[in-house]
Amino acid sequence: MATVYSLASLKGGVSKTTATINIGGAFTTMGLAGANKKVLLIDLDPSGNLTANCGINPASLNKNTSYEVVVGTKAIKDCIIKLEHFDLIPANADLANAPADFLTMYNKSGKQGEKILSQQLWDIGNDYDVIIQDNQPSWNKLLFSSLISADMVLVPVQPAFFSVIGLNEMIKTIKEVKENFDNDVDYRVFLSMFDERRVLDRESLEIIKKEAGDRLLKTKIRNNISVSEASGNYQNIFQYAPQSIGAEDYLNLAKEIVGI
Ligand SMILES: Nc1ncnc2c1ncn2[C@@H]1O[C@H](COP(=O)(O)OP(=O)(O)O)[C@@H](O)[C@H]1O
Numbered sequence: 001m002a003t004v005y006s007l008a009s010l011k012g013g014v015s016k017t018t019a020t021i022n023i024g025g026a027f028t029t030m031g032l033a034g035a036n037k038k039v040l041l042i043d044l045d046p047s048g049n050l051t052a053n054c055g056i057n058p059a060s061l062n063k064n065t066s067y068e069v070v071v072g073t074k075a076i077k078d079c080i081i082k083l084e085h086f087d088l089i090p091a092n093a094d095l096a097n098a099p100a101d102f103l104t105m106y107n108k109s110g111k112q113g114e115k116i117l118s119q120q121l122w123d124i125g126n127d128y129d130v131i132i133q134d135n136q137p138s139w140n141k142l143l144f145s146s147l148i149s150a151d152m153v154l155v156p157v158q159p160a161f162f163s164v165i166g167l168n169e170m171i172k173t174i175k176e177v178k179e180n181f182d183n184d185v186d187y188r189v190f191l192s193m194f195d196e197r198r199v200l201d202r203e204s205l206e207i208i209k210k211e212a213g214d215r216l217l218k219t220k221i222r223n224n225i226s227v228s229e230a231s232g233n234y235q236n237i238f239q240y241a242p243q244s245i246g247a248e249d250y251l252n253l254a255k256e257i258v259g260i
């Protein structure tokens with residue numbers, strides 16, 4: 001059965017999309033945890049950044065996207081695009097309708113639409129080793145849908161004054177989802193875009209350590225221009241700059257995650 005990871009944070013710009021691609025790349029391009037690992041990335045952000053980063057224009061998509069998957073109008077198998085390094089379920093702006101659709105479903109039939117994604121993942125669980133979901137930064141039923149379906153939520157935190165508040169909210173949300181949907185999703189926190197030379201970053205690290213406790217991963221993803229450039233070139237960091245510190249950090253992060 002595939003292990004399902006969900007990159008989640010209530011903040012934008014903290015590396016969710018970047019981490020989705022590069023953790024995926026650690027398994028495929030780097031062959032982490034054995035050769036021929038099958039990896040599926042799922043774009044659950046209506047802005048389609050992950051999709052665009054994979055070289056697909058979200059606006060060119062018609063049906064067969066993650067929207068159809070989460071609301072259950074298409075079978076997940078019919079929405080998978082095969083790419084060179086991993087498979088992808090792409091997203092476009094249609095996905096923004098999902099939370100309202102879940103509400104309509106509930107009002108009409110009492111059905112909890114947020115659970116559809118989990119059911120869909122069961123159907124392909126044996127086709128993949130790793131499934132990684134990228135999320136939008138909003139607190140809504142689409143995010144819950146991802147959290148419910150995951151084995152492990154990965155929360156990137158960028159060192160900043162208010163990052164600990166966002167982290168607090170995210171941890172609370174995961175706990176609520178655990179209780180309300182009676183599932184046993186776990187979570188880990190990691191630092192993204194860390195710069196050891198900055199006092200603010202070092203201070204933030206201490207605060208985040210207190211908040212995340214033993215759920216904070218040891219690996220810190222450092223600020224590295226190659227990570228940013230790789231996305232612009234539609235590549236993961238291991239393809240674009242295998243010798244960079246970004247590649248080193250993301251490989252260490254993926255190794256640490258596999259070891260949990
Ligand atoms: N380690 C890093 N070093 C430098 N830039 C980074 C790093 N990680 C992400 N970025 C850049 O930060 C921006 C936000 O990242 P992104 O993954 O899109 O965040 P999110 O998906 O959480 O909104 C992007 O421009 C990305 O290229």
Ligand SMILES: [Mg+2]
Pocket residue numbers: 013016017018045049050134135
């Ligand atoms: Mg994103």
